[in-house]
Amino acid sequence: MKKINMTEEYFLWQNKIKFSDTINIDKNKKIILKNKKSNSNKSNKNKEVGTMNKANKINNTNNNIEIKNEELKKIYLEVKECMKCEKLCRTRLNVVFGRGDENPDIVFVGEAPGADEDRLGFPFVGRAGKLLDKWIDELKINKYNFYIMNALKCRPPENRDPLPEEKINCRNFFVRQLEILNPKIICALGRHGFGNLIEFDLKTPFGKARNTVHYYKNKDKEVPVIATYHPAYVLRNQKEETKVISDFEFMLKELNNILENN
Ligand code: SF4
Structure with a gap:
């Protein structure tokens, strides 16, 4: 049985090609589609639809799963094999580790993968991800190095909230990933x-966490943390978008201060 990696899966999804309609992805990353008529007419040739080189153009965030940092790769391989959450490891299609620059100025941290992320193995690639990309473009955040990840690496079924024990189980990966x-x-x-x-306290209105610089202890360093709404929430509450823009501006001001003082 042929196997494909996550980048190839991502390419197929972006091009609305079903995996079952492909017959080969060769070593030059050419994707060959089954010709549906070829079952009855052997003279029909199979159709070549494109090459994986196109996958690099899909997104400009350096988001394939080729991890350069060896320590990061080690954690990713552990995550891939992880069976700590009995339910999640049985229902996930892919673990969702992270994407972006491995030496980032900014790390965006979400909660857990959704359906698109689970299918493709990349964080923030569905509708919410597109909205995040839009903010990143509009505010020119992409002139900085950035990385996007979730706290939880497997999708909770039906997009339910992660359970406390699942968060505890996954915490070690999250902490080590941020350290690196x-x-x-x-x-x-x-x-x-x-x-x-x-x-x-998750019962506290989340808005109270905004407009303040919090600090996360990352190894021996206090790293500033800015809180804003999840893009999935903004998709449901569009009037909150202006607050996210203002939070991102606040974050960039903080970041520029840090960069100037370094
Ligand atoms: S959510 Fe984290 S701890 Fe749980 S199975 Fe997935 S990788 Fe393992």
Whole structure:
């Protein structure tokens, strides 16, 4: 049986190609589609639809799963094999580790993968991810190095909130990943992402965490944390978008101060 990696899966998804309709992805990353008529007419040739080189153009955030940092790769391999959460490891399609620059100024931390992320193995690639990308573009955040990850590496079924024991199980991966990434600032997207960084009563209105610089102890360093709404929440409450823009501006001001003083 042929196997494909996550980047290839991502390419197929972006191009609306079903895996079952492909017959080969060769070593030059050419994707060959089954010709549906070829079962009855052997003279029909199979159709070549494109090459994986296109996958690099899909997104400009350096988001394939080729991890350069050896320590980060080691954690990723552990995550891939992880069976600590009985339910999640049985229902996940992929673990969702992170994407972006491995030497980032900013790390965005969300809570857990959704359906698109689970299918593709990348964080923030569904509708919420597109909204995050839009903010990143509009505020020119992409002139800085940034990385995007979730606290939890497997999708909770039906997009339910992560259970406390699942957060505890996954915490070691999250902490070690952040230690290696060593960002200058962290942007928490939503209350669960934030709650993994800063002690926070989840019953408190999340808006109270905004407009303040919090600090997360990353190894021996206090890293500033800014809280804002998760893009999935903004999709449901569009009037909150202006608050996220203002939070991102606040974060960039903090980051620029840090960069100037370094
Ligand atoms: S959520 Fe984390 S701890 Fe739980 S199975 Fe997935 S990788 Fe392991």
